Amino acid sequence: MRRSSRLNTGALNALKTGIERSIRNWRLWIAVYVFNLAFAAILTLPFAEILARDISRSLVGRELLTGFNYRWFVDFVTINGEFFRNLLPQIIFLFAAYLIMEIFFAGGFYSSSCGKAEMKFGDFLAKGSIYFFPIFVVTAIECAVLFLLYLTFRYQLSVTTYQLSAMVLFVVTNLLSDFVRAAVVVDDDRFWRKVKRGLNFTVKHPISTVGVYLCCLSISSLTVALYLAFHSINDSTTAAGVLAEIIVAQIFILLRIFSKVIFYAGEAVLYKENQIEVIKVKLEMLE
Amino acid sequence: MIQFSGRQSGVRFQRFAASWYRSFNRFVNSSICRSIIPFVILSFSATPFAAFDDTISKGFVGTLRSIENIDSLFQRYVYQQEDSAHGRVDFAVKSISFYKETDLGTGSSSYFTEVTVARTGETKATLDLRLGLDDGTAVDTSWTDSSETATGQRTFEFKTDSPPEYAQLDPWNKIQNDDDYSDNSLTVNEFLLPVVKWAGRIFNFFQNVLLCAGALV
Numbered sequence: 044m045r046r047s048s049r050l051n052t053g054a055l056n057a058l059k060t061g062i063e064r065s066i067r068n069w070r071l072w073i074a075v076y077v078f079n080l081a082f083a084a085i086l087t088l089p090f091a092e093i094l095a096r097d098i099s100r101s102l103v104g105r106e107l108l109t110g111f112n113y114r115w116f117v118d119f120v121t122i123n124g125e126f127f128r129n130l131l132p133q134i135i136f137l138f139a140a141y142l143i144m145e146i147f148f149a150g151g152f153y154s155s156s157c158g159k160a161e162m163k164f165g166d167f168l169a170k171g172s173i174y175f176f177p178i179f180v181v182t183a184i185e186c187a188v189l190f191l192l193y194l195t196f197r198y199q200l201s202v203t204t205y206q207l208s209a210m211v212l213f214v215v216t217n218l219l220s221d222f223v224r225a226a227v228v229v230d231d232d233r234f235w236r237k238v239k240r241g242l243n244f245t246v247k248h249p250i251s252t253v254g255v256y257l258c259c260l261s262i263s264s265l266t267v268a269l270y271l272a273f274h275s276i277n278d279s280t281t282a283a284g285v286l287a288e289i290i291v292a293q294i295f296i297l298l299r300i301f302s303k304v305i306f307y308a309g310e311a312v313l314y315k316e317n318q319i320e321v322i323k324v325k326l327e328m329l330e
Numbered sequence: 331m332i333q334f335s336g337r338q339s340g341v342r343f344q345r346f347a348a349s350w351y352r353s354f355n356r357f358v359n360s361s362i363c364r365s366i367i368p369f370v371i372l373s374f375s376a377t378p379f380a381a382f383d384d385t386i387s388k389g390f391v392g393t394l395r396s397i398e399n400i401d402s403l404f405q406r407y408v409y410q411q412e413d414s415a416h417g418r419v420d421f422a423v424k425s426i427s428f429y430k431e432t433d434l435g436t437g438s439s440s441y442f443t444e445v446t447v448a449r450t451g452e453t454k455a456t457l458d459l460r461l462g463l464d465d466g467t468a469v470d471t472s473w474t475d476s477s478e479t480a481t482g483q484r485t486f487e488f489k490t491d492s493p494p495e496y497a498q499l500d501p502w503n504k505i506q507n508d509d510d511y512s513d514n515s516l517t518v519n520e521f522l523l524p525v526v527k528w529a530g531r532i533f534n535f536f537q538n539v540l541l542c543a544g545a546l547v
Contacts, residue, residue: 083536091529104524145544285527292534
């Protein structure tokens with residue numbers, strides 16, 4: 044029993060393998076980037092049009108180049124109130140559609156991290172559709188748990204305690220459901236047994252699972268810090284500065300998507316490698 | 331068994347696809363869906379694509395251009411007059427042009443800002459205009475159209491001793507005077523850089539928020 048509880052692959056090894064496999068499957072995360080780009084473009088186009096109409100011929104444009112003008116913003120929102128009201132349902136619809144796409148992609152990414160060879164895009168979509176429903180159920184449960192936690196803590200604690208507790212509980216719930224999602228894709232059994240196994244795995248090996256989670260979180264935090272540092276030194280009042288801001292923002296988004304894919308891959312590799320080891324040990328014991 | 335065999339995955343995929351197709355078919359044929367879908371498609375397609383056409387037709391290139399379609403340029407001021415102290419839409423500003431008159435005898439020049447408006451109502455109307463001068467001061471002027479009957483176009487002018495840098499019709503919209511007075515054509519400076527900058531930031535904001543929404547998965 045002691046042997047079965049020790050991990051064959053640690054967090055760092057899993058993450059290393061995950062990064063290798065994510066780089067090998069670079070076409071897949073570029074596809075996710077294209078989807079993100081397309082959704083954001085559909086959301087932004089009406090804003091670009093209304094901004095062009097509002098500030099392109101006004102001297103307030105000069106002020107907006109150097110900073111933000113709150114008085115103009117209030118005026119802008121008041122004048123275009125109807126536009127914002129009409130746009131809200133579309134924004135909600137697009138966000139829901141994007142979330143559904145993310146659930147679809149998650150199955151593909153977990154599957155692509157299991158094999159050593161590069162996954163074809165067709166296989167990626169097929170795996171995404173196979174695991175769509177199980178991952179959807181896990182995500183729905185996660186959202187329900189988060190909502191219940193929100194209702195529970197909303198009126199009981201002070202603001203600071205609430206914020207801290209909410210953050211910790213969000214991380215724990217997200218961590219548990221991440222490994223359950225990995226288990227749902229990597230393992231082969233009935234759905235609820237896979238869920239149970241995923242939960243057991245996370246609880247029994249907290250150092251490795253939290254290790255993968257925190258490593259990925261620190262990669263994301265590092266990219267955010269670098270992006271903010273660039274923002275503070277970049278002069279966005281010139282055409283070159285604006286262009287640099289747009290290019291760096293896209294690199295930042297690509298890195299964020301990459302760190303998310305590493306997240307999937309690290310979790311899937313950690314779970315898969317160690318589950319194989321556990322089964323081997325059990326078989327040895329049976330023999 | 332840890333991994334799926336190819337055959338097993340294929341069978342499961344077929345079952346999954348068939349069940350989803352059945353559910354989707356039921357959903358599409360339901361009475362609620364049939365009443366909602368046309369509305370969703372219409373509202374979803376109208377705004378972004380109309381905006382896209384408009385953006386393309388305007389062209390996002392160039393910083394200085396003559397405005398030919400004056401009607402659409404000043405359309406906004408019809409709305410803004412509604413917010414003014416006068417309380418109603420009485421006219422639309424059609425054009426603003428700047429010109430200079432020089433007295434050949436004394437050599438002194440006067441600068442004129444000519445505003446053409448179209449009356450849309452029968453009531454008396456007053457237009458407030460602020461002219462910013464090159465010495466940093468501003469002159470507030472107003473003009474009342476006393477004619478009570480006819481609708482149609484009116485032109486009136488404001489005289490200043492120094493060239494106006496801009497004409498301002500509301501707190502935030504100033505028409506900058508880029509005229510070098512070599513002719514009387516109206517030129518308006520288009521500030522495209524702030525539009526690109528803020529549209530880029532909104533775009534990046536949506537990209538980030540979408541990623542955050544996806545972080546739940």
